[in-house]
Amino acid sequence: MLAVPDWTGSLRLLAPLVALAFTRPSRTEHPTPTPLDDVLTPLLARAYGLALRLLRNRADAEDLVQEAALAACRGFGTFQRGTNFKAWFFRILTNCYYARHRRQRHEGPPVDLHETPELYLYSRTAEIGLHQNAADPAQALLDRLDGEQIATALQGLPEEYRVVSTLYLVEDFSYQQIGAILDIPVGTVRSRLHRGRRILQKLLWRLALERGVVPEAAKEPG
Amino acid sequence: MNAVDRYSCEEVFRRLNDYLDRELSPAEMALVQEHLDTCAQCAGEHAFEASVLRELKAKLRRIDVPQSLIAKIDAILSDPGHREEE
Ligand SMILES: [Zn+2]
Numbered sequence: 001m002l003a004v005p006d007w008t009g010s011l012r013l014l015a016p017l018v019a020l021a022f023t024r025p026s027r028t029e030h031p032t033p034t035p036l037d038d039v040l041t042p043l044l045a046r047a048y049g050l051a052l053r054l055l056r057n058r059a060d061a062e063d064l065v066q067e068a069a070l071a072a073c074r075g076f077g078t079f080q081r082g083t084n085f086k087a088w089f090f091r092i093l094t095n096c097y098y099a100r101h102r103r104q105r106h107e108g109p110p111v112d113l114h115e116t117p118e119l120y121l122y123s124r125t126a127e128i129g130l131h132q133n134a135a136d137p138a139q140a141l142l143d144r145l146d147g148e149q150i151a152t153a154l155q156g157l158p159e160e161y162r163v164v165s166t167l168y169l170v171e172d173f174s175y176q177q178i179g180a181i182l183d184i185p186v187g188t189v190r191s192r193l194h195r196g197r198r199i200l201q202k203l204l205w206r207l208a209l210e211r212g213v214v215p216e217a218a219k220e221p222g
Numbered sequence: 223m224n225a226v227d228r229y230s231c232e233e234v235f236r237r238l239n240d241y242l243d244r245e246l247s248p249a250e251m252a253l254v255q256e257h258l259d260t261c262a263q264c265a266g267e268h269a270f271e272a273s274v275l276r277e278l279k280a281k282l283r284r285i286d287v288p289q290s291l292i293a294k295i296d297a298i299l300s301d302p303g304h305r306e307e308e
Contacts, residue, residue, distance in 0.1 A: 037299045044295060049285040062291045069295050073304035118235070122270045131266075138273035147281040154282070168243075169275075169282050175245055194239045201274070 036076050039085045040069065046086070046171060047093055053151055053166050054097055064100070068093040090171070091181045094163065120201040128214055144213035145204070153203040161196030168193055229257045234264050242271055 047068065051061035071092050079088050117123075125137045134140035142150070157165060167178050175189045182189070208214045229237075234257045240246045241254045258265045298304055 040299065041295070044292060045285070045287045048287045048291060049283060052285055053282055058288065062288065062294070065291060066294050066298065069298050070304060073298060118238075119267060119271070121274060122267060125270075136269075136273050138270045139277055142274065142277040142281070145281075147284050150278060150281050166282075169279050175243065190240070190245070193243075197239065200278075 036073060040072060040089065043086055043089055047089065050090065050093065050166065050170050051097070053154065053170050054163065055101065056151060056155055064093065064096055067100075068096045071096060084177070086171075087173070087177050087181055090167070090173075094167070094181055097163075116195075116198040116202045118198060120198060121205060124205050124214075141208065141214070142204075145208065145211070149207060149211065150204070153200060153207050156203045157196055157199055161192050161199060164189055164192040165196040165200060227253075229253045231257070231261060231264055234258070234261070235267075238268060238271060241268070242275060 044065065047065050048061055051064040052058065055061050055064060068089065072089055075092070079085065121138065121141065125131060125141050130137040130140055145153075154162065154166060154169070163182065164178060167173055167181065173181070175186050175193070178193075179186045179189045205214075234241075234254050237246060237250065237254055241251065244251070246254065258268055
């Protein structure tokens with residue numbers, strides 16, 4: 001039997017905050033009640049996608065989406081019609097994720113957070129001559145890595161950068177929406193995303209070197 | 223031309239991430255765009271970063287949902303016992 005935390009209490013408290021961030025201002029007509037199936041079923045692929053990128057394991061990702069769906073059923077009465085259901089559900093999903101997996105440490109080599117400059121991949125790909133040989137050097141590099149390998153690099157980010165970056169990359173949420181989902185200020189979303197982006201570029205380059213998809217001679221500086 | 227009316231390379235560079243994510247004000251978006259239209263160096267850096275994000279998003283979003291999960295969620299949604307709050 002799956003242990004399901006009771007989210008309804010916290011969802012009721014948080015509902016006005018989430019509603020504030022996601023209400024469509026132009027909406028004036030009285031919203032009609034929406035059956036949960038109609039709004040949840042079309043989101044399953046995106047929810048599973050986020051869960052899989054966060055957990056890297058299909059069984060755990062299925063469990064997480066299932067747990068979030070149960071919590072959504074129980075708390076659907078607190079969902080404010082006319083607000084963004086996707087964001088509401090993803091907030092439940094990330095809460096479930098944190099409740100179960102926050103204590104798990106990420107694996108992989110430690111990343112030097114302070115030494116990652118801007119435009120890291122831009123500089124590295126220029127050094128190996130990709131800018132002369134390819135019309136789109138970024139695509140030329142990333143075409144050599146598949147989704148699983150990119151997910152591996154993403155997994156190497158420290159937790160606070162990883163969750164924000166994963167939400168940003170697998171969904172088209174704004175900074176404000178990510179802030180409301182994770183209950184952190186927009187400025188924090190911005191700084192974590194920008195810094196996470198720099199670290200991820202370093203991790204991707206490291207991976208490209210390890211997998212031999214860029215020449216061995218192209219060593220990291222420092 | 224007044225300096226306030228145009229961004230320097232440095233000012234564009236500082237706003238590049240926010241510009242990529244469309245998180246600047248409309249006025250700032252226009253100022254960055256104007257600079258990118260006329261500066262090949264900044265335009266090259268912007269195009270590279272935009273392409274990285276496009277590729278990462280496309281590859282991370284390519285996922286098939288298992289049928290077993292769809293069945294499990296259907297079962298949850300069709301069980302009235304899970305809907306005490308409605
Ligand atoms: Zn410039």
